Amino acid sequence: MNDEMTQSEITPEVVAEHGLTPDEYQTVLDIMGREPNLTELGIFSVMWSEHCSYKSSRKWLKTLPTKGPQVIQGPGENAGVVDIGGGRAVVFKIESHNHPSFIEPYQGAATGVGGILRDVFTMGARPVANLNALRFGAPDHPRTRHLVDGVVAGIGGYGNCIGVPTVAGEVNFHPAYNGNILVNAMTVGIADADKIFYSAAAGVGNPVVYVGSRTGRDGIHGATMASAEFSEDSEEKRPTVQVGDPFTEKLLLEACLELMATDSIIAIQDMGAAGLTCSSVEMADKGGVGIELNLDAVPAREDAMTPYELMLSESQERMLMVLKPEAEATARAIFEKWELDFAVVGRITETGALVVTEKGKTVVDIPVAPLVEASPEYDRPYDEIAAPAIIRSENVPNPDDISAALTQLMSSPDLCSRRWIWEQYDHMVMGDTVQPPGGDAAVVRIHGTQQGLAVTTDCTPRYCKAHPETGGRQAVAEAWRNLTAVGATPLALTNNLNFGNPERRPIMGQFVGCVKGIGAAAAAFEFPVVSGNVSLYNETNGEAILPTPVIGGVGLIPDISKCVGIALPASDQAIILIGETTGWLGSSIYLREICRGEEGAPPPVDLEAERRNGGFVRDQIHRGAVTACHDLSDGGLLVGLAEMALAGRMGATIEATSTLQPHAWYFGEDQARYLCTTAAADDLIARAREAGVPAMLLGRTGGGELNLPGGITICLDSLRESHESWLPDYMAKA
Amino acid sequence: MKAAVIVFPGSNCDRDAQVALEEASGLPVAMVWHGQHDLPKVDLIVVPGGFSYGDYLRGGAMAAHSPIMREVTAAADRGVPVLGICNGFQVLTECGMLPGVLMRNANLKFICRSVHLRVETSQSIFTAGYEEGQIVQIPVAHNEGNYFADAETLDRLEGDGRIAFRYATPDGDIGPAGNPNGAARNIAGIFNETKTVLGMMPHPERAADVRLGGTDGKALFDGLVEALA
Numbered sequence: 001m002n003d004e005m006t007q008s009e010i011t012p013e014v015v016a017e018h019g020l021t022p023d024e025y026q027t028v029l030d031i032m033g034r035e036p037n038l039t040e041l042g043i044f045s046v047m048w049s050e051h052c053s054y055k056s057s058r059k060w061l062k063t064l065p066t067k068g069p070q071v072i073q074g075p076g077e078n079a080g081v082v083d084i085g086g087g088r089a090v091v092f093k094i095e096s097h098n099h100p101s102f103i104e105p106y107q108g109a110a111t112g113v114g115g116i117l118r119d120v121f122t123m124g125a126r127p128v129a130n131l132n133a134l135r136f137g138a139p140d141h142p143r144t145r146h147l148v149d150g151v152v153a154g155i156g157g158y159g160n161c162i163g164v165p166t167v168a169g170e171v172n173f174h175p176a177y178n179g180n181i182l183v184n185a186m187t188v189g190i191a192d193a194d195k196i197f198y199s200a201a202a203g204v205g206n207p208v209v210y211v212g213s214r215t216g217r218d219g220i221h222g223a224t225m226a227s228a229e230f231s232e233d234s235e236e237k238r239p240t241v242q243v244g245d246p247f248t249e250k251l252l253l254e255a256c257l258e259l260m261a262t263d264s265i266i267a268i269q270d271m272g273a274a275g276l277t278c279s280s281v282e283m284a285d286k287g288g289v290g291i292e293l294n295l296d297a298v299p300a301r302e303d304a305m306t307p308y309e310l311m312l313s314e315s316q317e318r319m320l321m322v323l324k325p326e327a328e329a330t331a332r333a334i335f336e337k338w339e340l341d342f343a344v345v346g347r348i349t350e351t352g353a354l355v356v357t358e359k360g361k362t363v364v365d366i367p368v369a370p371l372v373e374a375s376p377e378y379d380r381p382y383d384e385i386a387a388p389a390i391i392r393s394e395n396v397p398n399p400d401d402i403s404a405a406l407t408q409l410m411s412s413p414d415l416c417s418r419r420w421i422w423e424q425y426d427h428m429v430m431g432d433t434v435q436p437p438g439g440d441a442a443v444v445r446i447h448g449t450q451q452g453l454a455v456t457t458d459c460t461p462r463y464c465k466a467h468p469e470t471g472g473r474q475a476v477a478e479a480w481r482n483l484t485a486v487g488a489t490p491l492a493l494t495n496n497l498n499f500g501n502p503e504r505r506p507i508m509g510q511f512v513g514c515v516k517g518i519g520a521a522a523a524a525f526e527f528p529v530v531s532g533n534v535s536l537y538n539e540t541n542g543e544a545i546l547p548t549p550v551i552g553g554v555g556l557i558p559d560i561s562k563c564v565g566i567a568l569p570a571s572d573q574a575i576i577l578i579g580e581t582t583g584w585l586g587s588s589i590y591l592r593e594i595c596r597g598e599e600g601a602p603p604p605v606d607l608e609a610e611r612r613n614g615g616f617v618r619d620q621i622h623r624g625a626v627t628a629c630h631d632l633s634d635g636g637l638l639v640g641l642a643e644m645a646l647a648g649r650m651g652a653t654i655e656a657t658s659t660l661q662p663h664a665w666y667f668g669e670d671q672a673r674y675l676c677t678t679a680a681a682d683d684l685i686a687r688a689r690e691a692g693v694p695a696m697l698l699g700r701t702g703g704g705e706l707n708l709p710g711g712i713t714i715c716l717d718s719l720r721e722s723h724e725s726w727l728p729d730y731m732a733k734a
Numbered sequence: 735m736k737a738a739v740i741v742f743p744g745s746n747c748d749r750d751a752q753v754a755l756e757e758a759s760g761l762p763v764a765m766v767w768h769g770q771h772d773l774p775k776v777d778l779i780v781v782p783g784g785f786s787y788g789d790y791l792r793g794g795a796m797a798a799h800s801p802i803m804r805e806v807t808a809a810a811d812r813g814v815p816v817l818g819i820c821n822g823f824q825v826l827t828e829c830g831m832l833p834g835v836l837m838r839n840a841n842l843k844f845i846c847r848s849v850h851l852r853v854e855t856s857q858s859i860f861t862a863g864y865e866e867g868q869i870v871q872i873p874v875a876h877n878e879g880n881y882f883a884d885a886e887t888l889d890r891l892e893g894d895g896r897i898a899f900r901y902a903t904p905d906g907d908i909g910p911a912g913n914p915n916g917a918a919r920n921i922a923g924i925f926n927e928t929k930t931v932l933g934m935m936p937h938p939e940r941a942a943d944v945r946l947g948g949t950d951g952k953a954l955f956d957g958l959v960e961a962l963a
Contacts, residue, residue: 156844160875161785163746247744247788254743337769338743424844426875428940429783431750436947445945560945 010035018045024376031370039308039356039364044371046274046312047281050536053375056502057534060515064529065522070491071530072196078119078270079189080530081196082492084556088446089193090453091125094133094186094496094552096535100241101183105150110158110244112185114316117162118270121253122319124197124260125189128430129444130159132169132185133457133496133550137178139413139730144173147181149731154244155185156424161246162253165433166425167442170457170550173413176465179540184496184533186552188455190446197260199269201287201322201348206266208280208291208346209328211335212252212318215276216301218242219314229501229537248317248340255338256319262334264327271318277311279320280346281354285372287322290351295358299341307356307363322348382508387467391586391600393664402638402662403714405594406706407722409635409667410642412593416726438647439566440482440631443557452557454488460634461546463602466587468510468547472517473605477671479553480525481631484614485674487563487621488555490525495532495551500544502536510547511536517605518549524607527553564621566630568648571702573627574681575652579613579673580694581637583664589634590667602669609672616693617674625678632673638666640675641698642706646720651703656696677701735962737778738764740806740822742797747783747820747939754939755780758955766802773805777962778815781806781822783875783937793836793878794824803829815859815962816931820876823923823933832924832933833891834883839876840916846875848948849914851922851936852902855895858929863957869906870950872936874914874922879935881917881924888919898923898932 015025018041028036028044036044046052054061066074072089073081079093097112113130120127132155137144159166164187201208219242259265267287269279276293284291295310305313323331328344335342349355354371356364399405409415422437434452435443441456458478464471476493483490495518500507522529538545557563585591586600620626628648632640645652658665678684681697688695706714737755741748752763755778764774768786773779786797797803803825810816810831818826826832839845848871853864864870883891891897899922903912908920915935923934938951 153843160844160846160877161744161746161788163784245788247785247790250744250746250785423847426844426846428846428873428875428937428946429746429750431753431940431943431946434945 010041018042019049020045024048027374031367031374039311040366042308042312043277043364043366046277047371048375051273052278054534055376056378056380056536057497057511058377059379060512063515064519066528066530068526068528071528072193074530075532077198078122080492080494081123082530083193087193089191089196090188090491090554091120091123091191092186092188092494092552092554093119093531094184094494094550095119095533096496096498097183097185098180098498098535098538101151102181104241105147106154106157107241107243109151109154109183111242111316112183113155113158114244114246114249115272116185116187117164117249118272120187120189121256122197122268122270123191124195125191126257127164127187127189128432129188129442129455130164130166130185131455131457131552133459134169134171135177135182135548136173137181138175139173141178145731151183152421152424158244158246160426162250163429165427165429167427167433167444168437168455168457171418171421172461174461174546176546179543180538180545182498182545182548184550186457186494188453188554195260197265197268199267199283199286201267201283201289201291203266204289204348204350206322206325206348207328207344208293208348209321209323209331210298210318210343210345211321211340213245213248213315214299214301214341215310215313216315217305217309217313220309220312229539242314242316244316251338251340252317252319255335255340259331259334262330264323264331265321266324267322269320271320273314275312275314281368281371283320283322284354284368290349290353290368291346292349292355293346295356297343297345299343307358311356380502380508381505382512383505385468385509385513387470387601388599389601393583393585393661396585396591396663397595398661398663399594402666402708402712406638406642406714407719409589409593409639410719411722411726413726414589415635415639417724418727419724420727420731434560434563435486435565440485441488443486443560443563445560450559450561452560452563454483454486454555454557456482457550457552458482459548459550461548462587462598464510464514464547464549466600466602468513469517470602470605471547472514472549473521473607474602474671475549475551476518476521476525476527477605477610478633479551480527481614483553483555484618485629485631487618488557489618490527490553490555492528492530493522493551493553495529495549497532497534498538498545498548498550499536500539507544514547514549521607524611562622562624564626564629566644566647567628568644568650568652568677568701569627571650573677573679573701575698575701576676576678576681576684577673577696577698578617578676578688578693579670581665581668581670581673583660583668584670585664585668588667588669590663603671605671612691613672613674613693616688616691617676620684625680625684626676627679628677630675632675633669636667636669642719644675645706645716646723650701651705651716652699652701653707654699654709656698657709735759735778735959736761736776737780738766738774738776739780739782740768740802741765742768742784742786744786744788745782745784747937750939751780751782751819754942754955757942758959768800768802771801771805773809778817778958779806779809781816781818781825783820783822786821786825793821794828797825798828807831810931813930817860818933819937819939820935823935824878826931826933831931832926833887834881836878837880837882838878839880844877845914848873849936850902850904850912851899852906852908854897854900857895858898858925859958859961860932860954861898861957862961863953869902869904871948872938872941872951874936876935879915879917881921883918891924896925897921898925899934899936
């Protein structure tokens with residue numbers, strides 16, 4: 001043992017500071033057969049952090065359906081891979097950057113985008129679309145405006161520069177996020193199905209190569225930070241937030257794809273959370289080999305970095321690769337062309353150990369398999385969360401004025417136009433954005449073909465809070481509907497499970513319930529989970545976020561000329577309501593925004609009805625019978641129709657009447673519903689009846705207003721003004 | 735028309751420009767890497783959009799000093815037409831091929847949206863496919879598109895008919911309502927003295943495919959093909 005290995009004493013305090021419990025530390029001692037040094041302790045700490053080890057969630061994640069004939073690679077790699085025919089595959093994943101974004105919104109969000117882009121191009125895919133799912137605190141909370149401003153600028157700053165369009169997303173505001181915002185970023189890429197790159201290292205003696213940015217002292221212990229609750233001193237954690245460099249990422253992207261076109265790479269892994277440690281350990285573990293790293297060869301940004309710092313830095317825009325030995329010169333030339341650092345920092349060994357040397361001395365020697373396999377897995381106790389009582393619409397006050405209620409909903413923080421946000425994102429670069437933000441799902445053409453990918457992110461946290469299992473089902477169902485509504489066949493999903501502290505029984509109950517719901521819906525729709533991320537400990541001083549299991553959905557459109565949007569397309573078309581309306585107001589936006597209530601069971605999600613109704617709608621879109629389509633979700637029927645009217649700058653008249661109470665009929669949030677327009681209403685309704693799908697003629701398009709039975713008229717221009725102005729007005733306030 | 739597109743390491747609209755040019759001309763486009771010291775013999779050089787060298791300093795400031803831009807400047811001096819789009823416009827001003835500068839947008843935000851432009855002249859190889867006064871819809875996507883030059887320069891540009899496009903309302907009104915970024919006198923694109931160089935912030939290559947929501951940019955490429963055939 002050299003000096004450094006014995007220098008720092010590992011006291012119980014040092015162990016605790018590294019987030020390891022006494023039991024976990026005992027396991028470390030058992031594995032090592034000796035006391036670890038500080039660098040080794042740091043490695044165990046990050047590898048066994050919640051963020052890297054999924055120790056609270058693994059048991060439940062294993063229950064999710066992950067297989068299907070279309071799945072090439074499910075969870076466990078950098079991203080999921082799904083076959084889309086024609087020799088191509090779609091590669092995608094969603095990932096959170098919640099904690100850093102709260103502390104430093106611009107850089108936190110920017111590096112979140114950078115990290116997920118790397119996960120996708122590491123697999124050999126060219127990224128073609130970015131999405132995000134954002135949750136902020138109450139609009140009147142003093143930090144919210146600053147956080148919205150920084151996060152949106154950060155997402156745009158990174159994505160715009162690297163030149164990948166940001167095409168879709170979702171945003172909610174709720175006081176439960178006051179102390180913990182959520183920034184979930186998703187990237188979708190396209191690869192050749194037979195040229196997917198994986199992370200399993202192989203070949204004793206093969207060079208381990210470091211490429212990309214130099215390593216600095218930024219982001220040390222970011223993964224550990226993301227695995228603990230916040231307290232008042234979270235501001236002090238600013239130094240753990242990394243700084244993004246999208247230009248370098250662009251170079252890294254192009255250089256990696258250029259190298260991947262040659263036959264040089266055995267394994268590749270991006271350096272994300274826990275940097276050099278996590279990437280080298282994962283590559284070695286997956287390949288069942290050892291790895292030796294020489295820290296003197298690691299390109300460093302700063303002088304005198306210690307092994308601890310080099311191994312735990314989360315500096316961005318870095319990759320680790322195992323190359324075929326004969327390919328080193330080719331690879332070096334490509335990275336030199338792109339003016340990126342290229343350094344052979346180690347080699348694959350047969351020892352099965354991670355051995356790190358510095359100045360000729362061994363500073364780390366940890367057996368890889370035990371480090372990975374002995375990582376803790378907890379079966380955390382949880383409370384089963386029962387559905388709250390059903391709220392009957394008779395017990396919810398009707399609005400005095402439907403028109404005013406609609407305007408209030410359409411200009412509420414959760415339903416107002418997101419234009420202020422997505423106009424800060426380059427959503428058109430790469431020249432294939434067929435359906436821009438603002439619809440149900442965005443559609444990106446697969447370059448040079450007539451195929452398209454539909455992409456969406458969805459979650460309704462208030463449903464998840466009310467009843468986690470229903471909320472989990474609903475999140476999947478809504479993503480699936482959004483893909484369906486543009487005419488896509490849903491392929492697979494990625495999920496970002498954002499929750500509070502799993503060591504608390506009610507929070508663990510939320511997690512378990514949501515996962516069960518996601519699993520049930522994903523299985524019913526044959527819509528498997530192929531990648532994902534878990535973000536726990538999203539709470540501050542014991543106040544947890546709403547359970548927020550975000551679903552990122554991807555679907556395939558065989559022929560983009562057949563896809564439809566939400567905009568009312570022409571006058572004198574029939575508007576058809578698909579699905580059953582019972583007037584469900586429990587946990588609805590109406591209840592929250594108009595009645596200031598958040599109670600009641602959320603709308604049930606009948607997976608059979610979803611399948612049947614969605615399948616019917618998709619078939620009719622493919623047949624060319626549907627001219628516009630919108631899934632009904634937040635705000636229900638009237639909000640859905642208003643969104644279609646605003647998008648199409650076209651009015652509509654509702655002719656149908658309902659026996660339901662007006663607020664239940666117009667604003668109830670029953671699931672499995674769509675609004676479609678068509679030139680052939682009778683035929684569509686007849687076909688629906690044949691398919692066992694509820695369908696009714698709601699009304700007709702035309703004019704510049706929304707006309708409702710009973711002489712109610714809603715002016716679209718003033719509705720648009722309210723809908724469009726809330727967010728820019730809010731952000732303009734000092 | 736044989737065209738070349740300059741590719742800086744941070745260019746990201748190079749492929750989009752290539753697609754639009756190839757669609758219009760039916761000929762393959764030469765993609766010229768920034769480190770190259772020689773340009774192929776072409777009828778048109780396009781400096782595309784993107785973030786040439788990251789542009790952390792100022793849009794196009796570093797690209798203006800790259801080896802390939804010396805070649806582009808020399809070619810422009812010989813009369814080879816040059817089109818700078820977005821970041822390309824920034825590069826051309828930084829090189830001194832066009833007067834003025836592009837400052838941060840007045841609202842200090844990146845802006846990506848389809849805007850209306852008034853075509854100020856059809857008397858150029860770039861705008862021959864349009865009618866003077868025509869209102870067209872073409873997207874912008876930039877952080878620094880706020881054109882600025884001193885009053886004397888602006889007067890000269892106007893007097894010499896060197897303003898190609900101005901931001902406008904859908905009705906063609908040239909005022910603050912139609913100005914997305916605060917550009918002086920709503921200027922969206924300008925020519926050099928010989929009208930063989932055009933710099934413009936809007937992206938005509940993003941409005942050249944009916945699937946992407948508009949084809950008003952296509953006339954620019956079609957007009958060039960006709961003029962340079």
